[in-house]
Amino acid sequence: MDNFPAFADYVLVLLFGILLPFVSGIRSAAVFKEMTMAFDTATKRKFYLGNSFFLFIMALIIIIVWQLYQRPFTELGFISPINAGRSTPWWMIFLFIGLYAMDIIYSITDKTQLTKTKEQLEEQTPFMPTQLKDLPAYIIMCVSAGVFEEIVFRGYLIGFFKTIFAGIPAAAAWAVLTPALIFSIAHYYQGTRAVFKILVLSLLFGMIFWHSGSLWGVMIIHFFVDLIGGLLSVYLSSDNKEE
DSSP states (O other): OTTOSOHHHHHHIIIIIIIHHHHHHHHHHHHHHHOTTTOOHHHHHHHHHHHHHHHHHHHHHHHHHHHHTTOOGGGGTOSOTTTTTOOOOHHHHHHHHHHHHHHHHHHHHSHHHHHHHHHHHHHTOTTSOOSGGGHHHHHHHHHHIIIIIHIIIIIIHHHHHHHHTTTSTTHHHHHHHHHHHHHHHTTGGGOHHHHHHHHHHHHHHHHHHHHHOOSHHHHHHHHHHHHHHHHHHHHHOHHHHHO
16 A cells, blocks of 8 residues: 555554554553552443453444555455455464463362462453452453453554565564564563463564454454453452352
8 A cells, every 4th residue: 555654644654553552551450559449330330341341442443444544454354265366274273272271271180380370360450350240341441452452452553564674684574573562562461471471472463453354253362362261260269269
């Protein structure tokens, strides 16, 4: 596309791709440290819905800018792999499912790791659902993250860096790696292990998007990853067992 990236895109990438994720990470680290015991159902509901609205605004602004420049939305990933003339990289999807399943099994079957997982949920991610009544608002956030984060970090940022890195060695790898690094490092407040897991997840999402040219697959996978994480949190929570 001749009109991508434009000046507005550099501003949006700086704002949505770098500044806001890191500012949000810093703020979250401070808030979670102070409010570990204060995340009751009402607070969590506000957090889930507020975060969902924030992600919606980010994606909406990108879509509006995209439309103002009259760019085809197929280039943003709103197309099926078949219509894009590509095939779905099923081996990557199965690889991801396999790695994710093994990580979950290890987290809940190994006694040492199970203890660490519970401690992480309580100390580093106190916003996760702990009771069934937390799930409705949490599911809304899962949908929002699956749809809107993929628009921003896969459809938009990978396309941006693909153009920026065009002509240099391993341009495709850098286009996929850069947004994944930004996204994972911004979650530093969840701990080193979580950052690594998010980096691997983001890289696989980026590769799936790159090869398929479509956001639909990664949106669906992203939703289920977050949903399963929430269900696992409820399952492991002592709050839920007390009811």
